[in-house]
Amino acid sequence: MNAAIRRFAQSNFMYSFGRDKVAMVSFAILAAFVILAFSAPLIAPYDPYDQTTIDIMDSEIPPAWQDEGEARFLLGTDAQGRDMLSTILYGTRISIIIGVCAVLMQMFLGITIGLVSGYVGGRIESFFMRLADIQLSLSTLMLAIVALAIFQAAFSAEAYSDLAIIMLIMVIGFAEWPQYARTIRASVLAEKKKEYVDAARVIGLGAPTIMFKHILPNTLSPLLVISTVQVANAIISEAALSFLGLGIPVTKPSLGSLINSGFEFIFSGSWWITAIPSIVLIALILCINLLGDWVRDALNPKIYKEK
Amino acid sequence: MALLEVKNLGIEFPMRREVLRALQGVSFSLDAGERLGIVGESGAGKSIAAFAIINLLSKPGRINAGEILFEGRDLTVLDDNAMRDIRGNRISMIFQDPMMTLNPVLTIETQMIEVLKAHREISDNDARKIAVEKLREVAIPSPEDRLKSYPHELSGGQRQRVVIATALLTNPSIIIADEPSTALDVTIQAGIMALMLNLCKSHDMGLILITHDLAVVSQVTERVVVMYAGRVVEEGPTADIVTHPKHPYTRGLIAALPQEGTAGKRLNQIPGSMPTLDAIPDGCAFHPRCPHADDVCRASVPEIVKVGNQFSRCVKATELAEENSL
Numbered sequence: 035m036n037a038a039i040r041r042f043a044q045s046n047f048m049y050s051f052g053r054d055k056v057a058m059v060s061f062a063i064l065a066a067f068v069i070l071a072f073s074a075p076l077i078a079p080y081d082p083y084d085q086t087t088i089d090i091m092d093s094e095i096p097p098a099w100q101d102e103g104e105a106r107f108l109l110g111t112d113a114q115g116r117d118m119l120s121t122i123l124y125g126t127r128i129s130i131i132i133g134v135c136a137v138l139m140q141m142f143l144g145i146t147i148g149l150v151s152g153y154v155g156g157r158i159e160s161f162f163m164r165l166a167d168i169q170l171s172l173s174t175l176m177l178a179i180v181a182l183a184i185f186q187a188a189f190s191a192e193a194y195s196d197l198a199i200i201m202l203i204m205v206i207g208f209a210e211w212p213q214y215a216r217t218i219r220a221s222v223l224a225e226k227k228k229e230y231v232d233a234a235r236v237i238g239l240g241a242p243t244i245m246f247k248h249i250l251p252n253t254l255s256p257l258l259v260i261s262t263v264q265v266a267n268a269i270i271s272e273a274a275l276s277f278l279g280l281g282i283p284v285t286k287p288s289l290g291s292l293i294n295s296g297f298e299f300i301f302s303g304s305w306w307i308t309a310i311p312s313i314v315l316i317a318l319i320l321c322i323n324l325l326g327d328w329v330r331d332a333l334n335p336k337i338y339k340e341k
Numbered sequence: 342m343a344l345l346e347v348k349n350l351g352i353e354f355p356m357r358r359e360v361l362r363a364l365q366g367v368s369f370s371l372d373a374g375e376r377l378g379i380v381g382e383s384g385a386g387k388s389i390a391a392f393a394i395i396n397l398l399s400k401p402g403r404i405n406a407g408e409i410l411f412e413g414r415d416l417t418v419l420d421d422n423a424m425r426d427i428r429g430n431r432i433s434m435i436f437q438d439p440m441m442t443l444n445p446v447l448t449i450e451t452q453m454i455e456v457l458k459a460h461r462e463i464s465d466n467d468a469r470k471i472a473v474e475k476l477r478e479v480a481i482p483s484p485e486d487r488l489k490s491y492p493h494e495l496s497g498g499q500r501q502r503v504v505i506a507t508a509l510l511t512n513p514s515i516i517i518a519d520e521p522s523t524a525l526d527v528t529i530q531a532g533i534m535a536l537m538l539n540l541c542k543s544h545d546m547g548l549i550l551i552t553h554d555l556a557v558v559s560q561v562t563e564r565v566v567v568m569y570a571g572r573v574v575e576e577g578p579t580a581d582i583v584t585h586p587k588h589p590y591t592r593g594l595i596a597a598l599p600q601e602g603t604a605g606k607r608l609n610q611i612p613g614s615m616p617t618l619d620a621i622p623d624g625c626a627f628h629p630r631c632p633h634a635d636d637v638c639r640a641s642v643p644e645i646v647k648v649g650n651q652f653s654r655c656v657k658a659t660e661l662a663e664e665n666s667l
Contacts, residue, residue: 037489229441235397236436237456237507238429247455251446 050332057328060321067318071126078120079106083286090115094304112292112307113299121287122311126318128288132202133269137261139207140268144214145257149245151215152222163219166212174209174271181205182280195283202281206268217260221253255333262326266319273315289315343370344412344547345394345515351406352386352393354618361618363389363402364571373514374545376538378562378579380553380594382615385568387551391517394549395428411515430460433508437520439500443492449503450488456510475506479536498529502536509540515547522557534561555594559583567591570616570626572642577651587653587662589631625655633657 042048051057070077080087092115096103103110109118147166151159169177185201186194194201225231226249234244269289275281276290277297284295289311296307352364364386371377379387392398394409396416409416411427419427436442444452453472457463463471469488476484479502492500501521508516518537522530538561541548550562558565558579565582567575567590575588586592593611595601602608613630616622625643628634637656645654648662655661 229436229438230444232397233434233436233442233504234444236395236429236434238425238427238459239455240425243455243459248444248447252444254446 047332051328054328054332056324057332060324060328063317064321064325067126067314067321068130071123071130074120074123074127078117078123079108080117080120082116082121082124088115094299094302094307096304097306097310109310110306112295113304118306118310121292122289122314125287125289125292125311126314128199128282128286129269129272129290129315129318132199132206132272132282132288133265135203136206136210136268136272137264139203140210140214140264141257141261143207143211145218145250147211148215148218149222149250152219153226153241153245153249159219162215166215169209170212174206174267175274177209178205178271178275179278179280182275186280195285198282198286202272202275205275206271209271210264210267213260213264214257217256218253221256222249225249225252259326259330259333262322262329266322266326269315269322270319289318343410344373344375345371345549346410347390347394347407348410349407350390350393350404350409352389352398352402353405354402356401359619362571362621363618364393367407367568367571367573369566369573369576371515371547371549373547374541375564376541376548376550376562378558378565379549379551379568380555380558380565381568382553384570384615384617386571387568388519390568391434391519391549391551394517395432395434396424397428426460429456429513430511431513432515432517433511433513435501435504435508435516435518435521438524439497439504440492440524442504443500445492447491448488449490449492449495453488453503453507453510456507460511471510472506475509476503478509478540479503479506481506497525498532501525501529501533505533505536505540509544512544513546515549516541517549517551519551520553521550523552523554530557537561555583555598567594570621571618572626572654573645573652574627574654575651576645577649581650585649585651585662587648587651587658588627588655589633589657589661590627592661593630633661 051061075081082088092107092111093113095107095111097110097118098105098108100110107117107119109122111117112121147162151162182201182205185197189197231244231248234248239248272281272288273290273293276288277294279294282288282291284291287295292311293308293315296304296309296311299307347367347369350364350367351362354361354363367386367390369377369379379390381387389398389402393404394416396419398404404417407417411432416424416427443449450469450472453475454465454468457468457471472488473484476487481487481499481502487495487499487503492503495503505521521537522533525533534557537548537550540546548561550558552558562579565575565577565579566573567582567588569590575582575586575591577587582591583595586595590611593609596609597611599608611630616626616629622629622639624639624641625631625634628638631638643654643656645652646658648658
């Protein structure tokens, strides 16, 4: 185990990380967001889910640095009188959970389908790849809107608000599997021509072992690269759906539903309800994408940056 | 009874317009502990014959005739499970390029233990012990440390030794080696071939060595099968074939060795090149390149005939043999 850690610490990957200031700063900001978001119940000054602590008299108080601001609400309050700082912390947590879980689901579906399509080929491959083509020709949001609208109509509002997170993960996860399936399939097609695959078959290993143990590890670099982009996309999709009122309900807001909930108050001067969560969302996505850029360069042996 | 007997094997590749015959009526056999060489130019069907034995023909290739008997069982009709039990367990295979046959992202240990686990109920520790022992047999220094290495940390020769050790793990009764030394330096080649020879002798293991290098064949094997355009054209004891080739093709191959040439002159060569599978000539496939060809050769495919200790697929085999001995 120690040897593995040492190997990782001395790898080119870590060397390149230590040399890339953008990567380090993005990673630091991202890490800060994740840590703050997941320790929200410990550090948030208020519990936004607890209706009893919310006082409607506190609504629309601007951030503390403004003239009318109050020290007890650092980033102000929203229209219902919830502390923005606490709500954003909790909301970021929900956004990250949905983003990561949706990507895990995309990976699971995409990797399995891509590996099998690439390795087995023939009709199975044609079927899944055409399915992927069809799905890619419809936009993710369109699929998600249709699916979520049906879910919302099918369940009662309360049942829906409990299931919202799971529904979003499923919908976003299912909508984007072709990205993984196509990437994996392309790598598998290149890998399966190599002799080590023949050698593994000659050894007498079965197809599942060869696919998951021998070919999959050789396709991890492109996977890692698209994963970063996909997490960012999933968070954006969730925010967009929530903004449209199809995602997370306002009682347990994510970043998207927070932005949405403040939207109608912008013209009455309460800009912070929309602006601050938007800034958090943009910073989060930007950091993930910058890290993704760096991962793509670091894992690509053809790009060797002199720095 | 022979350990492995290939009888009248035919392999075809159905393509869009036509059916390409990669092998036609190929027969040879291997006794326990015997070392057999299969020789021929690229495209003669050597490797396809080897892949057919372990039932791993690449699509759309299929066996359309003949049988492959291993310990009396016909491998061509075995189902996948039964075949997996033989492949890598009783019959191992070594490939040409050791850079490619080891998975670059798994340690040697993982790859070796996996072979044993695929064929036996065995604990990781016991498997590791066997792996170390086999690495020691192929003369890898400090085998315990090497187990932890990744393939890129080893040299080409060492990698091929690891590949050989992996093939030995299950104590197979036959090893099929498809040009095992072609990708290596000449000096390392000699070392690898000497190692293979010793291992076969000490383990009483059968070897099918596929190569186009007659020098290697004469060092290692006891019998040789010469293939041309999907057929066996000559077969016999290595010593006889190398010194007294009966088929004009084998003669051409041997005459083409650099040491057979005369200093200051061009090296001998067989004119023309091997026909592609969609253009195999009628009659004897070799006749367009053969210095002795006449109308008989163009008319029909010659039968294989016995000449001395050898078998030759040439209508003029006896004639040529006499001429040769003069």
